[in-house]
Amino acid sequence: xxxxxxxxxxxxxxxxxxxxxxxxxxxxxxxxxxxxxxxxxxxxxxxxxxxxxxxxxxxxxxxxxxxxxxxxxxxxxxxxxxxxxxxxxxxxxxxxxxxxxxxxxxxxxxxxxxxxxxxxxxxxxxxxxxxxxxxxxxxxxxxxxxxxxxxxxxxxxxxxxxxxxxxxxxxxxxxxxxxxxxxxxxxxxxxxxxxxxxxxxxxxxxxxxxxxxxxxxxxxxxxxxxxxxxxxxxxxxxxxxxxxxxxxxxxxxxxxxxxxxxxxxxxxxxxxxxxxxxxxxxxxxxxxxxxxxxxxxxxxxxxxxxxxxxxxxxxxxxxxxxxx
Numbered sequence: 001x002x003x004x005x006x007x008x009x010x011x012x013x014x015x016x017x018x019x020x021x022x023x024x025x026x027x028x029x030x031x032x033x034x035x036x037x038x039x040x041x042x043x044x045x046x047x048x049x050x051x052x053x054x055x056x057x058x059x060x061x062x063x064x065x066x067x068x069x070x071x072x073x074x075x076x077x078x079x080x081x082x083x084x085x086x087x088x089x090x091x092x093x094x095x096x097x098x099x100x101x102x103x104x105x106x107x108x109x110x111x112x113x114x115x116x117x118x119x120x121x122x123x124x125x126x127x128x129x130x131x132x133x134x135x136x137x138x139x140x141x142x143x144x145x146x147x148x149x150x151x152x153x154x155x156x157x158x159x160x161x162x163x164x165x166x167x168x169x170x171x172x173x174x175x176x177x178x179x180x181x182x183x184x185x186x187x188x189x190x191x192x193x194x195x196x197x198x199x200x201x202x203x204x205x206x207x208x209x210x211x212x213x214x215x216x217x218x219x220x221x222x223x224x225x226x227x228x229x230x231x232x233x234x235x236x237x238x239x240x241x242x243x244x245x246x247x248x249x250x251x252x253x254x255x256x257x258x259x260x261x262x263x264x265x266x267x268x269x270x271x272x273x274x275x276x277x278x279x280x281x282x283x284x285x286x287x288x289x290x291x292x293x294x295x296x297x298x299x300x301x302x303x304x305x306x307x308x309x310x311x312x313x314x315x316x317x318x319x320x321x322x323x324x
Contacts, residue, residue, distance in 0.1 A: 002216070002230060005063050010065065010069070014077050014080060014084075017082055020216075020239075024084065025085070026086060028086060028108075029093035030089035043166075059225070067096050087107075089110075090117075094124075098124055105128055107121055112132060118146040122150025127157075128158070129157075129158050129160060130157055131160045131162050131192050132162055133164030134164045137180070140181065159185065160213060161189060167196045168195045173195060175191070176207070178209060188211075190204075191209040192213040194229050197235075198231065198242065215230035216231040216233070217230040217231070218233065266296055271293075271300070272306055273291065273292045274289065274316065275290040277316055280313050284309050289306065312324050
């Protein structure tokens with residue numbers, strides 16, 4: 001909602017996301033009339049950034065992104081080479097996005113217990129990103145089962161671990177829940193990050209998150225419920241760079257010498273060498289042999305085989321022991 005209801009700001013946010021190197025820019029599609037009761041109270045983070053007299057309904061009404069603007073935003077995203085998504089908070093908004101060709105649907109945390117909504121999204125049989133703020137494992141499992149029964153197999157669902165607090169205290173992140181969700185439910189996992197800064201999002205990638213969602217804004221000092229817990233453009237770019245580095249650093253999980261270190265093997269490993277002058281016919285012992293770099297001779301792992309054998313020629317001090 002950091003476009004503040006302005007199409008010009010929404011376009012600038014798309015440009016910033018594209019420049020950062022992110023894969024997708026994601027908006028929110030909702031009709032306040034279908035999402036919230038007119039007497040509903042606001043969350044604490046919403047109160048701090050809006051008028052006390054403004055209801056949650058009035059706040060959301062003011063921040064609606066008109067459906068008529070969606071084709072224009074989708075076109076701009078395509079032109080800039082970034083994917084476009086919008087999270088539908090109601091079924092009519094979901095239908096609109098489907099009609100516009102959207103093929104990934106994010107279920108926001110607040111809808112994880114909305115049975116008719118879950119069935120509706122599941123019936124699209126598209127890829128689903130399921131956010132799980134405020135949820136326990138039973139609620140997540142139940143939502144997955146509803147999606148499956150509606151037509152969306154678990155293999156098409158990525159479950160986002162999330163803490164629905166803006167910003168999220170570090171003590172409430174519980175990042176290791178990613179492992180529990182992945183192992184217990186047999187799904188791909190991601191992380192929707194509402195902490196200040198970027199380190200938790202980067203750490204989530206190292207723990208197996210295949211999707212990272214992060215709020216960003218043009219200016220954190222703007223009025224609005226999400227700006228304070230959002231990244232500014234330079235930090236968004238920094239986060240993407242660090243995530244890409246972690247993706248590279250994770251590798252394939254097979255322990256083996258890497259190309260950049262192979263040239264150092266002979267330099268830093270050792271060979272068996274003469275500790276002193278050794279005459280032909282003399283027995284190799286622990287007193288006349290030692291190990292030193294480089295590893296161009298016999299490996300010290302063959303120490304027990306060499307000890308007790310006979311020198312077939314003379315060796316000078318520090319000379320690498322070789323064999324006939």
